Amino acid sequence: MQDGKQRFAQLNSARLLIKEKANRKRSRERESDADDARKRPRLQLLPPLHSQQDIDWWRRVSIEECKRFLQDMFVSAVDKEFFDWSPDVTLSTAPYSGFSPLRMFYAGDTRTTESAKLDLSSFQNATNLNLAAGDGAVLKRQAFVEGKDGWFVDEDEPQRDAQLKVAGNCTLQLDAASDATLKRKQNCFLSNVSSDCFIDNKQFVALQSEAAGADEKFRAEHPSADFVSGYDRADFPAWDKIETEARAAEARVGNPIQTRAAASSASNSAAAAPPSTSGRVINFDSEKQRVKLVCGFGRSGIQLYIKCGDSYTLLHDEISWSEVRFAFAAIFIR
Amino acid sequence: MKFLGARYDLLLLPFSFADFFQAVNLMRANSIGCALWVGMYLHECIPALGCKTAGEFDALRLKMNPFQLLKALRAKGVKLWHGWQLPGWLAVSPPRVGCLHVVFSRGVFIAQLAWNSLTLPEAATESLAAYGNHCQRSNGGSATGVVLADALPKWGLCPQTRVDQLVAIANKQK
Numbered sequence: 001m002q003d004g005k006q007r008f009a010q011l012n013s014a015r016l017l018i019k020e021k022a023n024r025k026r027s028r029e030r031e032s033d034a035d036d037a038r039k040r041p042r043l044q045l046l047p048p049l050h051s052q053q054d055i056d057w058w059r060r061v062s063i064e065e066c067k068r069f070l071q072d073m074f075v076s077a078v079d080k081e082f083f084d085w086s087p088d089v090t091l092s093t094a095p096y097s098g099f100s101p102l103r104m105f106y107a108g109d110t111r112t113t114e115s116a117k118l119d120l121s122s123f124q125n126a127t128n129l130n131l132a133a134g135d136g137a138v139l140k141r142q143a144f145v146e147g148k149d150g151w152f153v154d155e156d157e158p159q160r161d162a163q164l165k166v167a168g169n170c171t172l173q174l175d176a177a178s179d180a181t182l183k184r185k186q187n188c189f190l191s192n193v194s195s196d197c198f199i200d201n202k203q204f205v206a207l208q209s210e211a212a213g214a215d216e217k218f219r220a221e222h223p224s225a226d227f228v229s230g231y232d233r234a235d236f237p238a239w240d241k242i243e244t245e246a247r248a249a250e251a252r253v254g255n256p257i258q259t260r261a262a263a264s265s266a267s268n269s270a271a272a273a274p275p276s277t278s279g280r281v282i283n284f285d286s287e288k289q290r291v292k293l294v295c296g297f298g299r300s301g302i303q304l305y306i307k308c309g310d311s312y313t314l315l316h317d318e319i320s321w322s323e324v325r326f327a328f329a330a331i332f333i334r
Numbered sequence: 335m336k337f338l339g340a341r342y343d344l345l346l347l348p349f350s351f352a353d354f355f356q357a358v359n360l361m362r363a364n365s366i367g368c369a370l371w372v373g374m375y376l377h378e379c380i381p382a383l384g385c386k387t388a389g390e391f392d393a394l395r396l397k398m399n400p401f402q403l404l405k406a407l408r409a410k411g412v413k414l415w416h417g418w419q420l421p422g423w424l425a426v427s428p429p430r431v432g433c434l435h436v437v438f439s440r441g442v443f444i445a446q447l448a449w450n451s452l453t454l455p456e457a458a459t460e461s462l463a464a465y466g467n468h469c470q471r472s473n474g475g476s477a478t479g480v481v482l483a484d485a486l487p488k489w490g491l492c493p494q495t496r497v498d499q500l501v502a503i504a505n506k507q508k
Binding site for chain 1: 366367368369370371372373374375401404405408414415416417418419420421423425426433434435438440441494497498500501505
């Protein structure tokens with residue numbers, strides 16, 4: 001009996017010893033992880049990959065040319081008749097009512113139209129409006145419009161002629177005689193609303209950030225199209241809160257619009273700081289994922305960060321409001 | 335000129351990912367260029383290459399360059415769909431059917447927001463951090479540019495590389 005008790009005590013102490021060792025090991029590992037986390041850069045920044053020359057080159061390349069290149073590549077590398085037999089799921093060319101492993105949707109943030117006018121009447125009370133148009137080679141004209149009073153041009157890219165002008169009633173008009181092939185899309189920030197303008201081959205494309213109206217129009221134009229509107233407010237109860245917070249914070253931070261030159265110079269410093277110092281406003285925590293998407297309204301517009309633990313990673317700079325909306329919706333879809 | 339936050343770009347080459355549930359991928363509206371998506375069903379691909387499981391297939395496809403993969407699948411009669419993704423467009427795979435996509439993009443500042451149902455927090459942060467110059471091939475929230483960044487210096491590609499040069503280079507790659 002006595003032996004048994006002693007044996008039991010020995011075993012118990014050995015077990016406690018093993019347990020204590022395991023605890024010490026776990027503790028060391030935790031410390032090591034914490035050290036690693038401290039060493040890890042909080043925000044990962046990248047050097048530019050491309051030379052200005054390359055970038056200029058790309059700006060002269062149209063989407064059609066890119067498509068042709070990919071087509072040629074595919075034809076020569078995979079199958080000469082690929083595009084003849086492979087169903088094209090792209091909206092405009094293929095009815096894909098049946099099953100397919102791939103679908104293309106218009107994201108609802110650009111709009112093509114025959115009109116050469118961008119109606120800004122709904123923005124009449126805006127204090128600042130940034131409209132930009134490019135000609136594919138360089139950003140040729142950039143106008144900053146102040147209310148109804150007129151406009152002025154970004155100082156580092158002076159407007160060469162009066163082809164882009166703001167007419168009465170805040171209508172931006174593109175002169176049909178312009179020889180520029182305008183195809184660059186830029187963001188259009190309006191006070192606390194972000195909207196996108198797209199100019200494609202002298203066609204003006206406008207996007208209201210209140211996408212509902214545009215979505216309806218798109219549906220009317222493409223009745224057979226499947227369409228992802230980005231989010232459904234009813235299915236995304238957190239959205240109202242996020243939007244309210246975002247707009248309030250944006251108002252606090254001030255107007256993000258500034259000249260392009262100033263934006264460029266500010267970009268690095270704005271991005272280098274975690275969003276808490278550049279106006280963190282949205283902090284949507286998906287419980288399932290333990291990842292936060294964080295939206296910052298910095299000096300160069302809206303930035304989207306992803307936060308995991310203590311580290312922030314810059315997801316996108318100069319993101320448009322509709323894209324922020326998409327990002328949040330994408331998480332919700334999951 | 336902003337570089338931060340913009341995903342790479344430049345010449346093509348591909349990033350393929352398999353998603354077993356719904357995935358969404360938005361090409362940011364201010365990208366310049368387009369992407370060619372080729373989609374197929376995994377349940378056709380896996381036996382076509384003599385594999386028994388998705389994992390086995392995944393390991394095999396990573397050893398092939400995308401042209402070889404597509405040629406092999408085509409030779410076995412696997413049906414391929416294609417679609418053009420332009421700036422501002424979403425590429426979506428339907429849920430619960432199991433799809434494989436190979437994406438070829440050409441352009442600059444092609445930036446994509448992608449999310450799928452297998453995206454884990456770790457994968458998301460990894461892949462988003464993959465704006466850098468490392469290759470991220472896990473099935474994360476990543477999209478095209480990641481492998482591009484890896485392929486560019488290795489393959490010696492530049493924007494002016496012609497189709498025939500590119501194909502010749504690509505065919506030498508494993």
